[in-house]
Amino acid sequence: MLSAIGGTPLVRLRNLEGCAGMALFAKAEHLNAGGSVKSRTALAMIDDARNSGKLRAGDTILEVSSGNEGVALAMLGAVYGHPVIIVMPNDVPWERRVLIERYGGRVILVPAQANVGHTLQQCFSIAEELAAKPRCYYARQFENPSNVRVHEETTGPEVIRQAGGEIAAFVAGVGTGGTLIGVGRALKRRYPRAMVVAVEPATAAVLSGGPVTTHRQFGIGEGFIPALYDRTVVDDVVTVADEDAYRTAGALATEEGLMVGPTSGSNVFAAMEIGRRLGSEGAIVTVLPDSAERYLSLVTDGANVTAS
Numbered sequence: 619m620l621s622a623i624g625g626t627p628l629v630r631l632r633n634l635e636g637c638a639g640m641a642l643f644a645k646a647e648h649l650n651a652g653g654s655v656k657s658r659t660a661l662a663m664i665d666d667a668r669n670s671g672k673l674r675a676g677d678t679i680l681e682v683s684s685g686n687e688g689v690a691l692a693m694l695g696a697v698y699g700h701p702v703i704i705v706m707p708n709d710v711p712w713e714r715r716v717l718i719e720r721y722g723g724r725v726i727l728v729p730a731q732a733n734v735g736h737t738l739q740q741c742f743s744i745a746e747e748l749a750a751k752p753r754c755y756y757a758r759q760f761e762n763p764s765n766v767r768v769h770e771e772t773t774g775p776e777v778i779r780q781a782g783g784e785i786a787a788f789v790a791g792v793g794t795g796g797t798l799i800g801v802g803r804a805l806k807r808r809y810p811r812a813m814v815v816a817v818e819p820a821t822a823a824v825l826s827g828g829p830v831t832t833h834r835q836f837g838i839g840e841g842f843i844p845a846l847y848d849r850t851v852v853d854d855v856v857t858v859a860d861e862d863a864y865r866t867a868g869a870l871a872t873e874e875g876l877m878v879g880p881t882s883g884s885n886v887f888a889a890m891e892i893g894r895r896l897g898s899e900g901a902i903v904t905v906l907p908d909s910a911e912r913y914l915s916l917v918t919d920g921a922n923v924t925a926s
């Protein structure tokens with residue numbers, strides 16, 4: 619089953635309003651086993667920790683996650699036989715909590731505050747206390763070099779091979795920064811002139827120096843600049859409003875048949891902005907991090923996740 623992580627398709631987007639004349643491609647990371655791009659990083663962090671002896675048989679895996687990394691780690695905990703504890707804000711869609719528990723993991727929910735960064739800091743404090751206990755491996759995705767490495771060694775080369783020609787820009791949202799920085803490094807080695815563009819929510823625009831409140835683009839915009847974020851790789855930052863992210867995610871379903879989550883909307887919205895700036899010069903590549911099926915409770919909660 620672990621062989622169903624990585625090797626995802628690169629899809630050309632042809633029907634979205636405004637993408638005519640652009641060579642716009644999206645890496646379908648929602649198709650990984652475990653349901654998101656984070657399966658790649660969870661597998662890399664766990665395999666590296668097992669190989670180096672930091673994670674031994676039966677040890678508990680601990681992580682702070684707004685959801686997808688937690689789901690992926692819980693899946694690997696089930697495969698490899700480790701207990702898993704995930705510390706998570708309580709305002710993320712409940713599907714993520716249910717999935718973690720379904721894989722046998724334990725979730726510790728932390729009350730969301732008015733500033734998303736403060737919520738995460740509270741999650742980190744709780745995790746530090748738990749990490750002091752024996753037989754516990756705290757994965758630390760926001761600073762773990764395996765997170766960037768796996769994207770530099772797998773996602774990046776896959777994209778370069780699949781695009782089949784020069785790539786003008788790579789555009790991706792920043793949660794830990796692993797996807798953007800890892801793929802960005804691989805891309806710049808192959809195409810030194812390629813632009814690497816970060817995406818962040820308009821109301822948690824730390825990379826652009828803006829104020830931080832809350833937002834609904836779960837998985838990006840955590841309210842602080844992660845240690846893995848390497849400014850020397852990034853050429854530009856685009857901010858995206860929640861409405862634009864959700865409207866574009868809806869259009870990806872109705873126009874392209876891609877049932878993907880809100881940050882896929884953020885990424886594609888930003889990629890089209892870059893496409894308009896660059897004109898027809900080369901391909902623009904972005905990422906679809908997870909599936910809309912992970913957010914269906916937002917529909918029943920009354921939030922607008924459709925194109926209308």
Ligand SMILES: Cc1ncc(COP(=O)(O)O)c(C=O)c1O
Binds near residue numbers: 656685795798837882
């Ligand atoms: C839905 C979603 N989008 C985007 C990202 C950002 O990925 P990265 O952590 O590689 O920056 C994540 C990360 O958790 C995510 O869950």
